[in-house]
Amino acid sequence: xxxxxxxxxxxxxxxxxxxxxxxxxxxxxxxxxxxxxxxxxxxxxxxxxxxxxxxxxxxxxxxxxxxxxxxxxxxxxxxxxxxxxxxxxxxxxxxxxxxxxxxxxxxxxxxxxxxxxxxxxxxxxxxxxxxxxxxxxxxxxxxxxxxxxxxxxxxxxxxxxxxxxxxxxxxxxxxxxxxxxxxxxxxxxxxxxxxxxxxxxxxxxxxxxxxxxxxxxxxxxxxxxxxxxxxxxxxxxxxxxxxxxxxxxxxxxxxxxx
Numbered sequence: 001x002x003x004x005x006x007x008x009x010x011x012x013x014x015x016x017x018x019x020x021x022x023x024x025x026x027x028x029x030x031x032x033x034x035x036x037x038x039x040x041x042x043x044x045x046x047x048x049x050x051x052x053x054x055x056x057x058x059x060x061x062x063x064x065x066x067x068x069x070x071x072x073x074x075x076x077x078x079x080x081x082x083x084x085x086x087x088x089x090x091x092x093x094x095x096x097x098x099x100x101x102x103x104x105x106x107x108x109x110x111x112x113x114x115x116x117x118x119x120x121x122x123x124x125x126x127x128x129x130x131x132x133x134x135x136x137x138x139x140x141x142x143x144x145x146x147x148x149x150x151x152x153x154x155x156x157x158x159x160x161x162x163x164x165x166x167x168x169x170x171x172x173x174x175x176x177x178x179x180x181x182x183x184x185x186x187x188x189x190x191x192x193x194x195x196x197x198x199x200x201x202x203x204x205x206x207x208x209x210x211x212x213x214x215x216x217x218x219x220x221x222x223x224x225x226x227x228x229x230x231x232x233x234x235x236x237x238x239x240x241x242x243x244x245x246x247x248x249x250x251x252x253x254x255x256x257x258x
Contacts, residue, residue: 002169003031003141003181010039011072017165019140021188022201027066028141029099031167033205034181036060036073036089036101038173043075044087044105053085053105054212055176060205061100069094083107117210119237119244123150125160125217137188137195145185155192155224160239161185162216179213179240187234187250192224197257200232202250207238209246217241220248230254 003018012035020028037058044053071093079086084106091099125148147161167173167181187202188195219239226232232252237244 002166003144004035004167005169006171007070010074011070012168013070014066014068015140017140017144021137021139021142021195022199023065024139025067027068028139028184029060029062029066030141030184031181032066032091032099033058033060033101033184034167034173034177034179036091036099037103037180038167038171038177039073039075040087040089040101040103041174041177043077043089044085044103047077047080048085048105052107053083054108055103056106056209057104058180058205058207058209059102062098062203063100064096064098066091066093066098071098078102115211117244120221121243122158122219122221122239124241125219142185145182147189149189151190155190155226156222157190158219158221159189160217160219161189162218175213175215176209178215179218179238180207182218183207183238183248184250186220186222186236186248187224187252189220190222190224192226192232199255199257200226200252202234202252205248205250207246207248209238211242211245213238213240213245214242215240226252226254 001017004012014027018027018031020026075089078088087103089101090097144165145161149159151157220236222236224234232254234250236248238246
């Protein structure tokens with residue numbers, strides 16, 4: 001079972017595999033991020049037929065909850081250009097926008113001779129026996145994920161995860177869309193507080209990629225911070241099998257339960 005079924009060029013429905021961790025009657029936002037990335041890439045490719053630009057930053061604003069009703073996604077070029085382009089995708093469900101994504105594309109260049117990063121590497125998913133992700137969360141989406149994590153202290157740890165669940169029934173997507181369908185789990189894969197006692201959903205996600213990902217394993221080196229006034233942040237260095245490839249930040253609204 002895939003996360004989504006396409007109805008036409010812009011309309012989709014979600015399956016039970018996309019059900020959420022905070023509420024199983026709602027969609028998990030992670031597959032939606034992958035779907036919107038896929039449609040953004042398809043829209044951009046209609047203009048950039050020779051592939052001279054690459055996506056480098058993706059920002060997702062979560063404007064509301066997602067039910068399992070049908071929805072459609074609209075794309076628009078916000079900033080056109082031959083070397084830089086900004087594309088916006090908006091998910092509309094029951095007449096209202098629920099998710100907004102903006103992606104910066106920029107011209108590619110051969111910088112292999114000076115490539116490098118100061119981010120530290122971390123053990124790969126097959127390099128050592130890491131404890132399994134565990135059962136902190138429910139919902140169809142989390143159950144579709146396979147992974148490992150090593151938590152050194154509350155809110156600090158590394159993790160690797162992947163999925164064999166297709167994003168869209170009968171369609172192939174890029175490694176970037178696949179990674180974006182996983183990345184939102186960075187908030188939750190390393191926990192600071194038990195989610196049964198404290199809710200800390202993210203309102204947005206901003207990812208920067210200095211190298212495009214290569215699947216199937218997504219890794220994160222994650223720090224989770226809770227402030228004293230109900231606001232938190234999950235910050236991660238993103239890894240694939242080659243090493244660090246970017247960063248991800250998610251702002252959190254912290255809500256003690258009970």
